Amino acid sequence: MAGGVVEKPEGAYGGSTRNYLNETRGIKNWIITLDHKRIAMMYLVAVTLALLLGGFFAVALRTVLWDGAVRDPNDLILGMRVEQMYNKYFTLHGAVMVFMFIIPGIPASLGNFILPMQLGTKDLALPRINLMSLYLYWIGATLFVGVLAFGGLDTGWTLYPPYSLDRQTSIPLILALSAVFILGFSSILTGLNFIVTMHRLRPPGMGMYDMPLFLWALYATSLIQVLATPVIGLTLALAMVEHMFHIGIFLPQYGGDPVLFQHFFWFYSHPAVYIMILPAMGVQSELIATFSRKHVFGYKAIGWSSIAIAAIGFIVWGHHMFVAGQSPAAGLIFSFLTFFVAIPSAIKVFNWVATMYRGSIELKTPMLYGLAFMYLFGIGGLTGLFLASIANNVHLHDTYFVIAHFHMVMVGSTLNAFFGGVHYWWPKMTGRMYNETLAKIACGLVFLGFNLAFMPQFVAGTRGMPRRYANYADEFTTFHQISTVGAYVLGAGVLLQVIYLTYSWFKGPRAPKNPWGAASLEWQADSPPDFHNFTKPVIVMAAYDYENWEYDPNTGGYELRKEVVESGRSLATAHH
Amino acid sequence: MSTSTAHSHDTHALPPRPKELAMHFDTLHNQYQAGKLGMWLFLGQEVLFFAALFTAYAVYRGNHTEMFHVGQYFLDWRLGATNTIVLLFSSMTAAWSVRCAQLEQRRGLVLTIAITWLCALTFMVVKYFEYTHKIHVGSVWGDSFHIHNMADLPRGVVDWLYKHNPGLAQMQGEEQLAAVNDMLGKNGLGLGSFFAVYFCMTGLHGIHVLVGMGVYAWLFVRALKGHFNRRYYGAVDNVALYWHIVDLIWIFLFPLLYLIG
Numbered sequence A: 001m002a003g004g005v006v007e008k009p010e011g012a013y014g015g016s017t018r019n020y021l022n023e024t025r026g027i028k029n030w031i032i033t034l035d036h037k038r039i040a041m042m043y044l045v046a047v048t049l050a051l052l053l054g055g056f057f058a059v060a061l062r063t064v065l066w067d068g069a070v071r072d073p074n075d076l077i078l079g080m081r082v083e084q085m086y087n088k089y090f091t092l093h094g095a096v097m098v099f100m101f102i103i104p105g106i107p108a109s110l111g112n113f114i115l116p117m118q119l120g121t122k123d124l125a126l127p128r129i130n131l132m133s134l135y136l137y138w139i140g141a142t143l144f145v146g147v148l149a150f151g152g153l154d155t156g157w158t159l160y161p162p163y164s165l166d167r168q169t170s171i172p173l174i175l176a177l178s179a180v181f182i183l184g185f186s187s188i189l190t191g192l193n194f195i196v197t198m199h200r201l202r203p204p205g206m207g208m209y210d211m212p213l214f215l216w217a218l219y220a221t222s223l224i225q226v227l228a229t230p231v232i233g234l235t236l237a238l239a240m241v242e243h244m245f246h247i248g249i250f251l252p253q254y255g256g257d258p259v260l261f262q263h264f265f266w267f268y269s270h271p272a273v274y275i276m277i278l279p280a281m282g283v284q285s286e287l288i289a290t291f292s293r294k295h296v297f298g299y300k301a302i303g304w305s306s307i308a309i310a311a312i313g314f315i316v317w318g319h320h321m322f323v324a325g326q327s328p329a330a331g332l333i334f335s336f337l338t339f340f341v342a343i344p345s346a347i348k349v350f351n352w353v354a355t356m357y358r359g360s361i362e363l364k365t366p367m368l369y370g371l372a373f374m375y376l377f378g379i380g381g382l383t384g385l386f387l388a389s390i391a392n393n394v395h396l397h398d399t400y401f402v403i404a405h406f407h408m409v410m411v412g413s414t415l416n417a418f419f420g421g422v423h424y425w426w427p428k429m430t431g432r433m434y435n436e437t438l439a440k441i442a443c444g445l446v447f448l449g450f451n452l453a454f455m456p457q458f459v460a461g462t463r464g465m466p467r468r469y470a471n472y473a474d475e476f477t478t479f480h481q482i483s484t485v486g487a488y489v490l491g492a493g494v495l496l497q498v499i500y501l502t503y504s505w506f507k508g509p510r511a512p513k514n515p516w517g518a519a520s521l522e523w524q525a526d527s528p529p530d531f532h533n534f535t536k537p538v539i540v541m542a543a544y545d546y547e548n549w550e551y552d553p554n555t556g557g558y559e560l561r562k563e564v565v566e567s568g569r570s571l572a573t574a575h576h
Numbered sequence B: 001m002s003t004s005t006a007h008s009h010d011t012h013a014l015p016p017r018p019k020e021l022a023m024h025f026d027t028l029h030n031q032y033q034a035g036k037l038g039m040w041l042f043l044g045q046e047v048l049f050f051a052a053l054f055t056a057y058a059v060y061r062g063n064h065t066e067m068f069h070v071g072q073y074f075l076d077w078r079l080g081a082t083n084t085i086v087l088l089f090s091s092m093t094a095a096w097s098v099r100c101a102q103l104e105q106r107r108g109l110v111l112t113i114a115i116t117w118l119c120a121l122t123f124m125v126v127k128y129f130e131y132t133h134k135i136h137v138g139s140v141w142g143d144s145f146h147i148h149n150m151a152d153l154p155r156g157v158v159d160w161l162y163k164h165n166p167g168l169a170q171m172q173g174e175e176q177l178a179a180v181n182d183m184l185g186k187n188g189l190g191l192g193s194f195f196a197v198y199f200c201m202t203g204l205h206g207i208h209v210l211v212g213m214g215v216y217a218w219l220f221v222r223a224l225k226g227h228f229n230r231r232y233y234g235a236v237d238n239v240a241l242y243w244h245i246v247d248l249i250w251i252f253l254f255p256l257l258y259l260i261g
C-alpha cells in the first residue's frame, strides 16, 4: 500500500478520522515525508532513544561510584579496569545527553510539531530543509553509535586537547568529532527554518507580540543555533585535521594553542546552554499560563528576556576558563558579564509566579512538571551566581558543585520542561490521553530522584569532591550513595513514563480537541491533526485569551464558544 | 508562451496556483522571500563559521608577528591577485545572471551561469598550482614543514635567514639545510603554524568554491530546461548571494595572507 493517499472511510482506524498519522502508510512514506508533524514525531522517538542511552550511562557511572571509597583500583569488570570504564561512561553520558538529547530535544521534536500549528499554518517554511536536518541527525547519531562500537572515548564531553587529540584511538575520536559536526548542522538548519517560518508564515492579524511565548523562546534559541553552532563546527573540523595531520593549531608540541580550543569550544558551548534552556522556558510559559487559566503576566518582559538571554549568552564564555590561564582582567570582565544573565532569567521566574498569583491553578501532570521546573531552576540559576564570582570559582571549579549546578539547570529545568511539554502536547500529537495517575507517580519519582541525586552533590562539591574521579575519600561515601540511589529513582521515573506513554499511544482513550482549555491556535486543530493541520479556517486570536473556550462535558474537553465561531474573532478583540 | 490557456477549463473562481508554489505558501512572492531570508541566515552562519578561523589568524599573528612576516614571502601575490580579479569578475556575472532571470533572458542566463562556473574553475586551477608548489617546496602545515632545497626559498626569506644567522654563508649542503629548517621550523620561527593557518583558511574557502561550482552546475541544467521566469528565480538569486559571500571572504583572505607582511 506504500505510495499514494489511502482513501479510507471514516472510522476505519478504530473510530478516528483521517489524520497525519494514517494519511499514508508504510515506512517509506515516513522517511521521505516533508510533513513537519511526522518529522517531529521521528525526532521525538530519536531523542527519546538518545535520552535512554545517555541515561543508561548515567546509571552506569553512578553504579561505579557506589563504592568508590573502598574499591581496589585493580578490579576488573569485563576485562577492563573500573576507572577506565568510568571515564568512558561519563564521557559518553555527557556527549550523548548534550549533543543528541538536550540540544535537539525540545526544538526539533515539540517545536517542529507545534510551531507551524501555533501560527495556524500548514508547515514550516522550508520543509525540505527540515527533512535534511532530520537526516543529518540520523547520520550524526549513527556515527555516535560507531563511537560506542569502536570502544568509546574517555576525554569528557568537552574534548579538551592535548589529551583528546593525541591520546585517543583514532577511529572513535574521528567518528565522535564528525558526529558532533554533523549534529551541529542539523541544529543550524532547524534554527534557520524556525526563524524564516516565524517571519514569513505568521497569519494575517498575528504580529510578533501576538505569538505564544513558546515561539519567542524558539526564536531566541534559533538565533543562537544559527550564530553559535558554526563556531564549534569549525573548531571540531580543525581538531580533526590537527589529529590527522598535526598541523599545529591546538596541539602545543606542534606549535598550537590548546587554550584557543577552549575559547572556541565555549564560544559555542556556553550559548549552547541557552539552546538547551530557552525552549524549556518557552514550554514553561505555556504550561504556567494554561494551568493557571490566566493571561500570562508580563508578556513582553518574558518575550524580550529570551532575546536578552540569547544576546548576553554570547559574551560570557570565559567563565569556563577562570583557572585556565586566562588573564585576570579577562576573568573579571567575564565574571561581571555572567552576572547579567541572572537578570532576564529572574524576570522570567518572577513573571511566571505572578502569572500563577490568583489564577485558578489546576495541578495536572504538565503543571506539576512546570512547578518542578521553577523550583529546580531557582536553585540551578542561583548556584550559577556562586560559580560566576571568581574567588568562589577558584575553590569550586571542577568539583561536584559544578556538576550539581548544571544538572539543576540542564536536567532539572530542561528535562522537566521537556516532560511537561510532552505530556501537555501528547493528546494533540497522538490523539490519545495518557493515564493521569501513572503520570503523576512518574513525575513524583523524577522529582524525588532528581533531588536525591543532585542535592548531596552541592555539599560534596563544597567539601572538595572533584568531578571525573572514579575513587574518592571515605568522607564522601554517604553523599555518593544517596546520589546513586537518586539516579536509580530518576531512571525508574523515566522508564515508567516511556512505558505508559507508549501504551497510551496505542491503547489510550481518545483525546478531545483541547483537553486543557489552552488558547493558542494549535488547539483549534483536531487531535491528532489533519495532514494539512487545520480542517476549518483558523480563528486567529491572542495566545492567552482563555475566555474564548468553554468546557464541554460531552467531549471531556474545551470547545470554542459559539460567539467566537460565529463572529470568527476573539472575544478579547471586542474589549480592546 | 502564456500558460493561462491551459487552465481555461478551470471552473474555480480562484486564479490557478502556479506549479512552482508550495502548498503552504499563498503567493510566489512570499515563498521567494522565505527562501531569501533562509539564505541570508545561512550566510550569517557562514560568516560565523569563518569568523573562528579569522580569530585563529588574529591570535597567531598577535602572538607570532615575525612568523607571519616571514611566512608571507612564501606566497606569490601575483597568483593571489589573479584569483582576486577572477573572483570579482565572477561576482559580476553572478549578479548579471540574476538580472537575466528577472528579465527572462534565457540565453543570457545560461551564458552568465556558465561564465561564473568557468571563473570558479579558473580559481581552483590557480589554487591547485599554488598548493602543489608549496607541497613540492615543503612549506606546509605544522609538523610536516620541512624545506627540501635552499634554491626553493623566496628572496625575502633568504635575506631574513642571513640577517639572523650570518654563519649560514659558511655552511653547505645538508648542514646548511638543517640549520635553515631549524630556524624556520618548530624549533625556531614555527612557520608550520603559519602554513596551518594558510592551508586551513584557503582550503576551507576552496571547499566553498567547489560547492559553488556544484550548485552552479545544477543551476545551469535548470536554466537550460527553462525552469526560471520573472516570478520564479529564487534559486538563481540565492546561489548568487552565496557566491558573493564566497568572494567576500576571499577579498579578506587575499590581503591578510598575501599582502601584509
Ligand SMILES: [Cu+2]
Binding pocket: A269, A270, A273, A316, A317, A319, A320
Ligand atoms: Cu557557561
